[in-house]
Amino acid sequence: MRTPLGMIALIAAVAVAGCSDKGLKDIRSTGDGPDEFAVMPVKPLTAPKDYAVLPAPTPGGANLTDPNPTADAVVALGGRASALEDTGVPSSDSALVAATSRYGVPANTRTALAQEDAEFRKKQGRWTRIKLFPVDRYEQVYRKESLDPYQQTDQFRNSGFGTSSSPPAGE
Numbered sequence: 001m002r003t004p005l006g007m008i009a010l011i012a013a014v015a016v017a018g019c020s021d022k023g024l025k026d027i028r029s030t031g032d033g034p035d036e037f038a039v040m041p042v043k044p045l046t047a048p049k050d051y052a053v054l055p056a057p058t059p060g061g062a063n064l065t066d067p068n069p070t071a072d073a074v075v076a077l078g079g080r081a082s083a084l085e086d087t088g089v090p091s092s093d094s095a096l097v098a099a100t101s102r103y104g105v106p107a108n109t110r111t112a113l114a115q116e117d118a119e120f121r122k123k124q125g126r127w128t129r130i131k132l133f134p135v136d137r138y139e140q141v142y143r144k145e146s147l148d149p150y151q152q153t154d155q156f157r158n159s160g161f162g163t164s165s166s167p168p169a170g171e
Contacts, residue, residue: 043065043066044065045065046065068081120141121141124140124141124142149166150166150169153166
């Protein structure tokens with residue numbers, strides 16, 4: 001009698017333990033720590049040849065260890081560092097820029113979108129505060145905003161557009 005009861009308790013403990021991982025989709029702030037997306041890795045520090053003769057600090061100036069991190073990132077991603085110095089839009093992108101800015105480009109786009117998203121999440125998440133079990137808040141709030149990729153692929157294919165192959169549903 002003890003063995004079946006022990007097995008049931010063990011299975012229940014494993015099942016409950018599997019529900020504890022919230023993953024990256026928990027959209028609530030967990031603390032006031034640093035923004036992990038704002039941290040840029042830099043090149044390794046190097047010791048100066050003579051500690052008695054150090055360069056004067058330059059507030060707001062370039063970092064001696066990593067003088068041009070933006071250009072290094074562009075090169076690492078396959079771009080051209082000289083493209084950062086260009087002030088104009090390349091001729092190949094002029095039509096794209098004209099189409100995206102045809103209604104004007106507000107200066108506070110990021111702030112306005114962040115505020116609208118916070119209001120949307122607050123409005124959508126009123127009844128999601130009551131929960132008995134850990135849930136995916138991101139999926140709950142944005143459920144109506146998401147697209148089914150397989151339905152969209154079928155819709156494009158039925159309309160006659162060529163689409164790249166996608167994995168079968170369930171994989």
